[in-house]
Amino acid sequence: MKFLDANIPxxxxxxxxNLKDLSLETINPRLLSTCGINNxxxxxxxxxxxxxxxxxxxxxxxxxxRGEYGDFQTNRELSDKVCHLxxxxxxxxxxxxxxxxxxxxxxxxxxxxxxxxxxxxAVEIYKPxxxxxxxxxxxxxxxxxxxxxxxxxxxxxxxxxxDFKSISNRHQxxxxxxxxxxxxxxxxxxxxxxxxxxPTKSNFKKHNGxxxxxxxxxxxxxxxxxxxxxxxxxxxNGSFAFLVKNSVAKNILLEQNKTRFNISNLxxxxxxxxxxxxxxxxxxxxxxxxxxxPQSIIKEYDFYSTELIKDYGWVDDKFVADxxxxxxxxxxxxxxxxxxxxGVKHDASKIMELExxxxxxxxxxxxxxxxxxxxxxxLLKSSDLKGDVVEASRxxxxxxxxxxxxxxxxxxDQFPKTYHYLLxxxxxxxxxxxxxxxxxxxxxIFGIGDYSFKPFKVxxxxxxxxxxxSLVKPVGDKPxxxxxxxxxxxxDILIEAEITRFLLNKEETQNFIRSIAFNDAKRMxxxxxxxxxxxxxxxxxxxxxxxxxxxxxxxxxEWISFRENIEKKELEKNQQLVLF
Ligand SMILES: C[S@@+](CC[C@H](N)C(=O)[O-])C[C@H]1O[C@@H](n2cnc3c(N)ncnc32)[C@H](O)[C@@H]1O
Numbered sequence: 187m188k189f190l191d192a193n194i195p196x197x198x199x200x201x202x203x204n205l206k207d208l209s210l211e212t213i214n215p216r217l218l219s220t221c222g223i224n225n226x227x228x229x230x231x232x233x234x235x236x237x238x239x240x241x242x243x244x245x246x247x248x249x250x251x252r253g254e255y256g257d258f259q260t261n262r263e264l265s266d267k268v269c270h271l272x273x274x275x276x277x278x279x280x281x282x283x284x285x286x287x288x289x290x291x292x293x294x295x296x297x298x299x300x301x302x303x304x305x306x307x308a309v310e311i312y313k314p315x316x317x318x319x320x321x322x323x324x325x326x327x328x329x330x331x332x333x334x335x336x337x338x339x340x341x342x343x344x345x346x347x348x349d350f351k352s353i354s355n356r357h358q359x360x361x362x363x364x365x366x367x368x369x370x371x372x373x374x375x376x377x378x379x380x381x382x383x384x385p386t387k388s389n390f391k392k393h394n395g396x397x398x399x400x401x402x403x404x405x406x407x408x409x410x411x412x413x414x415x416x417x418x419x420x421x422x423n424g425s426f427a428f429l430v431k432n433s434v435a436k437n438i439l440l441e442q443n444k445t446r447f448n449i450s451n452l453x454x455x456x457x458x459x460x461x462x463x464x465x466x467x468x469x470x471x472x473x474x475x476x477x478x479x480p481q482s483i484i485k486e487y488d489f490y491s492t493e494l495i496k497d498y499g500w501v502d503d504k505f506v507a508d509x510x511x512x513x514x515x516x517x518x519x520x521x522x523x524x525x526x527x528x529g530v531k532h533d534a535s536k537i538m539e540l541e542x543x544x545x546x547x548x549x550x551x552x553x554x555x556x557x558x559x560x561x562x563x564x565l566l567k568s569s570d571l572k573g574d575v576v577e578a579s580r581x582x583x584x585x586x587x588x589x590x591x592x593x594x595x596x597x598x599d600q601f602p603k604t605y606h607y608l609l610x611x612x613x614x615x616x617x618x619x620x621x622x623x624x625x626x627x628x629x630x631i632f633g634i635g636d637y638s639f640k641p642f643k644v645x646x647x648x649x650x651x652x653x654x655x656s657l658v659k660p661v662g663d664k665p666x667x668x669x670x671x672x673x674x675x676x677x678d679i680l681i682e683a684e685i686t687r688f689l690l691n692k693e694e695t696q697n698f699i700r701s702i703a704f705n706d707a708k709r710m711x712x713x714x715x716x717x718x719x720x721x722x723x724x725x726x727x728x729x730x731x732x733x734x735x736x737x738x739x740x741x742x743x744e745w746i747s748f749r750e751n752i753e754k755k756e757l758e759k760n761q762q763l764v765l766f
Contacts, residue, residue: 189239190232192317195325199240208237221327222306222338223320254381255312256369256407257288258463260429265291268427268471269299271455271492272363275473277425279363282336283353284308285345285411290319292365294326297336305357306338309348311383316342345411346385350418362424362476364415368408370431370467376407385410409434412472413441420447424476429457432468432706435484439499442482450478452499455489468706483509498704508701515698520720523755524675524686526713528648529668530565530583531632533623534614537607538631539565540582547582557604561585561597564661568647568671574687575657576645576666583667584608586629588639594627633670640676641665642683644690646716647672648709653699655690657683671709673716681744682751684737689724722756725749 188194194202201220205213210230217226227233260268269292280303282296287308296303310316319340327335341348369383376384384407408430416426416438426449428434435454442449452474459469471489483499497509504519506512512519532538540547540555540562547555547562564579584604586594597605608615608629615629623630643658649671658666658674668674677683689695702718703710730745 189236190317191314192321194239194321197325197328198321201324201328202236203240208233217324219335220332221320221324222335223323224337224339226320226324254371254376254383256371257312258367258370258465259288260291260367261462262291262295264429264457264462265295266298267489268292268365268429269295271471271489272365272425272427272473273299277363277427278302278361279424280304280360281353281357281362281424282306282308283350283362283364283415283419284366285348285350285364285415286310286366286368287319287340288312288315288367290315290322290340292367293319293338294322296363296365297323297326298330300363301334302361303334303336304360306336307341307353308339309341309343309345311342311344313342316340344383350415354418354422357422359423362419362422364419364424364426365428367429368411370406370408370463370465370469372404372406374404383407385414405437406431406434409437412438413445416447416449417445420449420476422476425473426476427471427473429469430472432456432470435470435472436498436704438472439482439484440505442480443500443503443505446480448477448480449474450481451475452481452484454484454486455492456486456495457489504702506702507704511697511701515694515701518694518698518720518723519702519718520723521759522717522719523722523752523759525637526673526675526716527635527637528633528713529670529672529674530585530634530638531670532583533618533620534611537611537614538583540584541580542582555607557584557607558601560601561604563664564666565669566645566658566666566672567669568649571645571647571650571652571656571658571668571672573656575659577659578661579666583669585634585638585667586631587627587634589635590632591626591630594629597629637676638667639665640678642677642680643668643674644677644683644687645672645674646711648711651705651710653696653703653711655687657687673711673713681737681740682748685733685740685745685748686721688733688736689721689728690719692724692728694727695719695724722752725752 205216207213210227210233213233214226217223277300279300282293282303282305284292287293287310290308293306293308296306308319310319323338373384408428412428412430412434419426432454439452455471455473457469457471459465459467463469483497485497486495487493488495498507499505499509501509501512501516536550539550547557549555561584562582563585565581565583566576566579567581570576570579586597586608597608612628622632641660643666644655645658645668646655658668660666675686677686698719699715702715730742733740733745
């Protein structure tokens with residue numbers, strides 16, 4: 187049964203059905219004394235609508251698409267479990283704030299769990315959910331009777347306009363619990379939906395244009411709401427408990443060494459979002475105590491078993507994924523003597539990625555491609571970087587120039603078939619949205635330079651959960667290319683690549699990488715992370731004997747020459763530091 191698009195529980199329906207007087211003046215006080223909600227109905231016409239619904243027992247309208255509202259309602263079992271967990275941790279709130287209350291499950295669970303509540307404030311933008319919340323609360327009191335009747339205010343409002351400050355001011359020195367599950371949607375998703383469900387100043391982290399291009403300017407609305415509420419309430423007594431994506435919890439902590447919110451006792455309880463919400467995303471209950479000494483390390487637990495997984499956060503000025511592991515491995519946290527590179531980026535895989543079938547190439551549109559071999563190179567993707575040594579590839583790609591921004595007109599004269607193929611498919615290049623391609627020569631690609639043409643590479647995937655490095659060898663006299671999901675170092679001499687791979691796959695390096703890599707991030711390995719591996723230190727901790735046990739044919743002179751080369755780079759690095 188629905189009223190104004192809201193589902194009415196049968197107990198609530200029965201309650202209204204049995205009321206004799208359905209006028210605003212009598213019904214609102216009656217509801218206040220039954221369930222504590224102030225101004226349950228705002229107008230007589232709402233009450234009339236309800237009586238019509240009761241008369242007609244009608245069902246109306248299906249629920250609309252609510253993608254822009256990041257609408258993932260928390261099931262009652264989960265909201266109950268969250269409240270129990272909080273109670274076991276000695277939470278006993280007087281004021282509950284549910285900033286985006288949806289159908290109200292967190293409010294009902296709080297009413298069931300905490301007997302200390304005096305006030306409840308909830309906000310929701312979607313009117314039918316405001317009704318469902320009111321009905322759910324009424325139903326709770328009809329079922330359970332009244333042992334404690336808080337004052338309850340349910341606001342139909344946009345959180346971005348809502349005045350939380352006056353609530354904070356009204357309840358100085360009382361114990362708050364800010365609880366809920368803010369919308370799961372990002373600002374970039376909202377902009378593709380053309381939605382205005384955004385804070386008015388959405389550049390809240392003050393990202394620059396480049397960050398917007400690389401995706402760092404993208405943030406979750408849940409993150410904005412969490413930060414806003416923490417900034418308003420962190421000096422109040424009480425606690426904060428939100429279901430959020432793990433990335434939101436991590437970002438709150440990332441900002442914590444700047445924001446220094448008065449939050450302590452930080453905990454992250456990982457939930458199974460597939461089971462709870464039907465979505466494949468890493469999510470958790472983010473918890474902290476308010477009005478404490480600012481802390482910037484969080485304890486991560488499994489929500490269901492409450493087993494401790496690890497601590498992560500800030501160790502001095504370094505943000506790390508596993509504090510205990512990092513403390514053991516921090517010795518090699520420094521600066522790489524080599525510059526890590528990302529593979530080739532073209533954003534036109536339909537026509538730029540080829541396979542070789544029966545002696546000719548076929549593109550990702552299943553079209554036969556007859557072109558000169560000169561600009562065609564073997565291509566490795568993240569999924570191909572398995573095992574110690576990679577010597578062959580499934581795919582090929584066309585390398586249109588040797589340096590970023592280099593003119594591509596030469597292709598017309600030197601490789602006419604390739605030129606015609608590219609020109610015939612020009613719309614794939616023109617369609618590329620990224621601003622990096624703007625004003626660049628025709629068929630431009632990125633992630634290309636002298637380093638791409640080094641014959642030997644030590645490479646790792648950014649997308650997979652492996653931290654091991656592979657050695658990539660050339661095919662014939664041509665170097666293999668990697669795509670932009672991979673990172674690599676390029677070498678002219680095979681033994682140098684072999685030594686580097688050995689150093690990177692050593693246990694101490696692997697521990698260090700695991701201590702700073704977040705395995706729930708979309709890109710677990712990043713260039714920033716790789717640039718922190720101080721290969722010089724690892725090298726100094728390595729003996730020739732260790733190397734020899736893995737690389738049998740290595741000669742001592744080769745090891746000495748490699749070491750000298752790295753020490754020289756170190757010297758250059760340090761001299762630069764002195765100069766600047
Ligand atoms: C992830 S759901 C969670 C709902 C509820 N907190 C729960 O735990 O079940 C997010 C809720 O935020 C609401 N919402 C989205 N944008 C909002 C806004 N700008 N102001 C207030 N509520 C909003 C949605 O309608 C939805 O009910």
